[in-house]
Amino acid sequence: MTTVEIHFHYTAPPTEQMAMALASARDVYGIRQLSFDRAAQTLRIEYDATRLTAAAVANLVRSAGLEIAPDLPHLAEPAQSPPPPPAA
Numbered sequence: 001m002t003t004v005e006i007h008f009h010y011t012a013p014p015t016e017q018m019a020m021a022l023a024s025a026r027d028v029y030g031i032r033q034l035s036f037d038r039a040a041q042t043l044r045i046e047y048d049a050t051r052l053t054a055a056a057v058a059n060l061v062r063s064a065g066l067e068i069a070p071d072l073p074h075l076a077e078p079a080q081s082p083p084p085p086p087a088a
Contacts, residue, residue: 002049003032007042008061009069021064028052028060043068 014022014036022043025031030051035044043066047057061068 003046004049004054005044005046006054006057007044008058008066009040009042011041011067011069013038013041014066018065022061022066025060025064031057031060 022034026034030048031045032048033044033046036042037044043061045057045061058068
């Protein structure tokens with residue numbers, strides 16, 4: 001088992017119906033844990049990457065009716081340092 005954690009930023013707070021649909025997502029084989037951070041407007045999902053892909057998890061969230069922001073890269077690209085000044 002390869003446990004992976006993914007965060008989704010949602011654009012509108014989940015309704016009770018959406019929360020119930022997401023709670024039933026725990027029954028999906030490979031979903032380990034779901035938790036909301038209402039202050040940051042994020043949903044954290046822990047899943048088994050040997051059973052599910054990040055795209056499948058995102059589709060599961062969308063099918064529950066939760067509007068999530070467009071996918072952002074999980075890891076930021078390293079900042080490139082500016083080129084050194086020309087030698088005088």
